[in-house]
Amino acid sequence: MGEFELLSRIRDRLARPGPRIQLGSGDDAAIVVPGGATATSVDALLDGVHFRREWSSQAQIGAKALAAALSDLAAMGAEPGEAYVVLGVPTDLDEDGCMELLGGMARVAGETGTTLAGGDVTRAPVLTLAVTVVGHAERAEDLVTRSGARPGDALVVTGALGGAAAGLLLLEQLSASDIDPTPGGSISDALLGRQLKPVARLAAGRTLADAGAGAMIDLSDGLGGDARHIASASGVALRIEVAALPIASGVAEVAAAAGRDPLRLAVSGGEDYELLATLPPDRLDAATAAVEKQSGVALTRIGEVAAGEGVEIRLPDGALLEATGFDQLG
Amino acid sequence: MGEFELLSRIRDRLARPGPRIQLGSGDDAAIVVPGGATATSVDALLDGVHFRREWSSQAQIGAKALAAALSDLAAMGAEPGEAYVVLGVPTDLDEDGCMELLGGMARVAGETGTTLAGGDVTRAPVLTLAVTVVGHAERAEDLVTRSGARPGDALVVTGALGGAAAGLLLLEQLSASDIDPTPGGSISDALLGRQLKPVARLAAGRTLADAGAGAMIDLSDGLGGDARHIASASGVALRIEVAALPIASGVAEVAAAAGRDPLRLAVSGGEDYELLATLPPDRLDAATAAVEKQSGVALTRIGEVAAGEGVEIRLPDGALLEATGFDQLG
Numbered sequence: 001m002g003e004f005e006l007l008s009r010i011r012d013r014l015a016r017p018g019p020r021i022q023l024g025s026g027d028d029a030a031i032v033v034p035g036g037a038t039a040t041s042v043d044a045l046l047d048g049v050h051f052r053r054e055w056s057s058q059a060q061i062g063a064k065a066l067a068a069a070l071s072d073l074a075a076m077g078a079e080p081g082e083a084y085v086v087l088g089v090p091t092d093l094d095e096d097g098c099m100e101l102l103g104g105m106a107r108v109a110g111e112t113g114t115t116l117a118g119g120d121v122t123r124a125p126v127l128t129l130a131v132t133v134v135g136h137a138e139r140a141e142d143l144v145t146r147s148g149a150r151p152g153d154a155l156v157v158t159g160a161l162g163g164a165a166a167g168l169l170l171l172e173q174l175s176a177s178d179i180d181p182t183p184g185g186s187i188s189d190a191l192l193g194r195q196l197k198p199v200a201r202l203a204a205g206r207t208l209a210d211a212g213a214g215a216m217i218d219l220s221d222g223l224g225g226d227a228r229h230i231a232s233a234s235g236v237a238l239r240i241e242v243a244a245l246p247i248a249s250g251v252a253e254v255a256a257a258a259g260r261d262p263l264r265l266a267v268s269g270g271e272d273y274e275l276l277a278t279l280p281p282d283r284l285d286a287a288t289a290a291v292e293k294q295s296g297v298a299l300t301r302i303g304e305v306a307a308g309e310g311v312e313i314r315l316p317d318g319a320l321l322e323a324t325g326f327d328q329l330g
Numbered sequence: 331m332g333e334f335e336l337l338s339r340i341r342d343r344l345a346r347p348g349p350r351i352q353l354g355s356g357d358d359a360a361i362v363v364p365g366g367a368t369a370t371s372v373d374a375l376l377d378g379v380h381f382r383r384e385w386s387s388q389a390q391i392g393a394k395a396l397a398a399a400l401s402d403l404a405a406m407g408a409e410p411g412e413a414y415v416v417l418g419v420p421t422d423l424d425e426d427g428c429m430e431l432l433g434g435m436a437r438v439a440g441e442t443g444t445t446l447a448g449g450d451v452t453r454a455p456v457l458t459l460a461v462t463v464v465g466h467a468e469r470a471e472d473l474v475t476r477s478g479a480r481p482g483d484a485l486v487v488t489g490a491l492g493g494a495a496a497g498l499l500l501l502e503q504l505s506a507s508d509i510d511p512t513p514g515g516s517i518s519d520a521l522l523g524r525q526l527k528p529v530a531r532l533a534a535g536r537t538l539a540d541a542g543a544g545a546m547i548d549l550s551d552g553l554g555g556d557a558r559h560i561a562s563a564s565g566v567a568l569r570i571e572v573a574a575l576p577i578a579s580g581v582a583e584v585a586a587a588a589g590r591d592p593l594r595l596a597v598s599g600g601e602d603y604e605l606l607a608t609l610p611p612d613r614l615d616a617a618t619a620a621v622e623k624q625s626g627v628a629l630t631r632i633g634e635v636a637a638g639e640g641v642e643i644r645l646p647d648g649a650l651l652e653a654t655g656f657d658q659l660g
Contacts, residue, residue, distance in 0.1 A: 022367065022470040027477075027563070028405040028547060029369035029463075031470050037352065038368075039359035042462060044416040044450045075358040086374040086416070086460040120374045120460070130416040130450070130460040132372060133359075140352040140361050147357075217358060233357070 009099055017115045018081055020136070030117040032082060037140040040132065041072035047090075047127040055171050056196050058097050059104030061127070063197065066108045068220065069131040070200035071273040075218040077144045077209025078135025080202060082117040083109060085131050088124025112202055137209075144205075144277070148214035149234035153278040153305040156287070158204045158297045161223060162262065163248030165269020167195025169258050178257045179250065187250035194248065198273045203295035208277050211287035216277040222270045227311045230276065237308030242267070243316040246300045267313055267321065278305050339429055347445045348411055350466070360447040362412060367470040370462065371402035377420075377457040385501050386526050388427050389434030391457070393527065396438045398550065399461035400530035401603040405548040407474045407539025408465025410532060412447040413439060415461050418454025442532055474535075474607070478544035479564035483608040483635040486617070488534045488627045491553060492592065493578030495599020497525025499588050508587045509580065517580035524578065528603045533625035538607050541617035546607040552600045557641045560606065567638030572597070573646040576630045597643055597651065608635050 017024055023031040045065045047053050053061070066083060073080055085105065089098060098121075109116050114133070137143050170179065170188055180188045201218070208216060215230045223240070231238045247266050255262035279287050288299040313321045347354055353361040375395045377383050383391070396413060403410055415435065419428060428451075439446050444463070467473050500509070500518055510518045531548070538546060545560045553575075557568045577596050585592035609617050618629040643651045 023475060027475045028402040029371035029408070029465065029473075031406075031473050031475075032368045032370065033366070033470055034364045034368060036363070038362045038364060040362065040412070040414060040448065040462075040464070041359035042414040042416055042448060042450050042460075044418060044452045044460065046418065046452060046454055048455075049453050072358040076361075078359070082370070084370060084372040084462055086372055088374060088376065088458070118370065118372060120372050122374045122376060123379050124376055124458070125378075125455045128374075128418065128454070128458060130372075130374065132370075132414055132462040134370070135359065140363055143359075143361055145353060145357045145361075 018113065020081060021115055021117060024115065025118045030082065034136055036136055036138045037143060039073055039076040039078040039135040039137065039143050041069060042130060042132040043069040043072065044130040053127060058100035060196050062101035062104035063108045065129040065131050066105045066114070067198050067200045068273065069133040070112060070114065070202060071218040071220065073133055073135035074200045074202045074205035075216050075275055076135060077142065077205045077213070077216065078137050079206065080112045080114040080133065081136045082115045082134045083131055084117060085119035086129065087119065087121045088128030089121060090124060090126055093127060112200070142209060144209045144213050144216040146215050146217050146230050146233035149230050149236050149278040149305045150214055151236055151305055151307045152281065153214055154281050154284045154301050155238055155240065155276070155278055155303040155305060156284070156299050157246065157274055157276050157302050158201050158291065158299055159274040160246045160248035161272050161274060162251040162266035162269050163191050163194030164198065164271035165265050166248065166251045166254035167191040169254050171195065174254065174257055179253050187253060191248070191250050191254060195271065198271060200273060201275050201295065201297060204291050204297050205275055207291045207294040208275065208287060211279065211290055212283045213277040213279055216275055219272045219274045219276055220270055222268045223276065224267050224311060224313060226276055230278070231309060231311050235309065237306045238303060238311045239306055240303040240311065240313045242313060242321060244300065244302045246298065263315070263321065348443065350411060351445055351447060354445065355448045360412065364466055366466055366468045367473060369403055369406040369408040369465040369467065369473050371399060372460060372462040373399040373402065374460040383457060388430035390526050392431035392434035393438045395459040395461050396435045396444070397528050397530045398603065399463040400442060400444065400532060401548040401550065403463055403465035404530045404532045404535035405546050405605055406465060407472065407535045407543070407546065408467050409536065410442045410444040410463065411466045412445045412464045413461055414447060415449035416459065417449065417451045418458030419451065420454060420456055423457060442530070472539060474539045474543050474546040476545050476547050476560050476563035479560050479566050479608040479635045480544055481566055481635055481637045482611065483544055484611050484614045484631050485568055485570065485606070485608055485633040485635060486614070486629050487576065487604055487606050487632050488531050488621065488629055489604045490576045490578035491602050491604060492581040492596035492599050493521050493524030494528065494601035495595045496578065496581045496584035497521040499584050499590070501525065504584065504587055509583050517583060521578070521580050521584060525601065528601060530603060531605050531625065531627060534621050534627045535605055537621045537624045538605065538617060541609065541620055542613045543607040543609055546605055549602045549604045549606055550600055552598045553606065554597050554641060554643060556606055560608070561639060561641050565639065567636045568633060568641045569636055570633040570641065570643045572643060572651060574630065574632045576628065593645070593651065
């Protein structure tokens with residue numbers, strides 16, 4: 001069965017095609033009339049590298065793959081448009097499993113206004129997803145790159161950090177009962193949710209773009225590593241105060257149970273999919289209010305942009321905490 | 331090492347970014363200002379499913395992955411624009427191997443005017459490629475879908491058929507010495523080239539679109555199966571005369587050596603990446619001349635479009651040859 005038939009089977013769960021789509025899945029290519037600038041990004045997720053099938057339902061895996069891809073569009077301040085999905089299917093995943101996975105993806109597509117516009121289905125040794133997303137903006141200048149940070153800018157982050165990394169520790173080393181006294185406790189639930197059910201900060205990204213963000217990136221690899229990408233692309237130094245970081249609820253408990261430093265977890269842990277952005281200081285208050293109003297997400301000032309290069313992450317006592325990103329390939 | 335660093339290392343072999351590219355690889359997303367309509371398609375190729383590493387150099391694998399993806403743009407009559415590449419790297423492929431693979435892809439990109447605008451690199455159990463290509467046209471109506479075939483149209487095909495399937499037989503069941511009396515003979519070379527080094531018929535596709543093609547598809551699964559896609563999408567019957575098929579040189583010899591029917595090989599063999607199109611009869615002569623002039627490829631009338639549904643493939647004696655496409659997933 002091809003991708004067209006699979007998508008047909010979940011057609012009633014698909015978002016209405018966006019106004020730009022002239023022709024969706026089922027031909028040699030989808031036809032879109034963008035009408036302005038596009039932002040295009042591709043993300044691959046493989047079982048055993050980016051997720052584990054035993055940790056998640058098929059629907060969660062499909063939803064996470066699309067959310068992770070859309071997070072790159074959030075970091076550009078783009079409006080989600082179309083997604084194109086490669087699904088590599090191992091022999092032990094049947095058609096119903098594929099349907100469940102695409103159903104999870106279709107749910108996120110519907111919630112975000114993304115059209116699943118095409119794809120390819122093939123056999124693969126392990127469950128493999130590659131999602132290409134195309135976002136839109138009226139003009140190329142409306143999109144926020146990593147290279148627009150300027151000395152004197154404020155450095156801000158959406159939401160809270162470390163939750164996804166703490167969720168990963170719960171899955172890999174600990175169990176929920178190490179943290180929550182009662183089964184299904186809310187702390188472990190929230191942290192597992194951050195790891196298994198990430199959300200792309202699309203509304204916050206567009207609001208930050210409108211509010212004048214100079215540079216923006218999504219935190220997929222970890223604050224330390226992703227901050228370096230902005231510093232390098234912009235030719236500036238980023239100074240981050242650990243005392244200012246918004247740490248997700250429960251990270252301290254998980255870190256204590258695992259014998260880890262909660263601050264390092266928040267700095268180096270990946271997959272939070274929060275946004276790190278720079279703002280001229282005179283835009284900070286308006287941006288903070290607008291992000292909270294438009295998306296219900298807190299915006300926290302965690303440092304500043306200075307002349308120089310690289311990233312400095314300072315502990316409350318002024319000592320330098322070494323920033324560590326994931327070194328894994330990709 | 332991430333995709334950005336890999337692409338940086340082959341930067342001098344990359345095509346100059348097209349005029350629509352505002353920002354290429356290295357940020358959260360590439361920024362493009364399309365200016366008209368886009369055609370977007372994604373193709374996945376995995377070792378053991380779509381190719382075998384022992385048959386090809388890394389450069390050939392990279393080149394084939396991009397050519398196969400671009401073939402879908404050829405079938406729309408689109409001008410190639412950008413490509414986004416997922417590279418899943420097994421442990422036994424080192425960085426130089428990745429570079430060689432991307433170098434082969436960069437060569438095809440350069441030859442076709444395609445910009446490698448982004449990607450993702452990850453670990454994978456087997457070599458995995460997923461290529462998203464975006465093509466452009468001034469207007470959506472300029473792109474040729476599968477659904478515009480009308481009764482009375484002529485059915486035409488570019489180039490010659492069966493060569494890729496014969497090349498596959500040489501790799502899987504026979505050896506070149508079964509066909510060519512001398513080593514490195516030209517017949518086996520040409521057939522192996524059709525299998526391992528396919529070319530997307532981009533110029534022919536644009537010429538056919540300009541010449542008024544009603545429906546078009548690229549022959550990736552085989553003539554029989556791909557003809558059914560046009561018949562189904564257009565709601566018509568396609569009548570194909572086997573006697574009219576342009577059979578690639580050497581197919582008869584390979585079929586004889588393998589005990590296969592050369593006509594069935596030409597009808598059901600995939601991966602020729604030729605174009606199958608429908609044309610109003612009064613456009614046929616001009617289109618044939620234009621395709622030959624613009625792309626040096628022959629255009630052959632192989633049948634006609636009729637009212638009805640499905641595909642009829644008739645042998646020279648009038649008997650019906652059952653059309654058989656690949657039934658593999660995807």
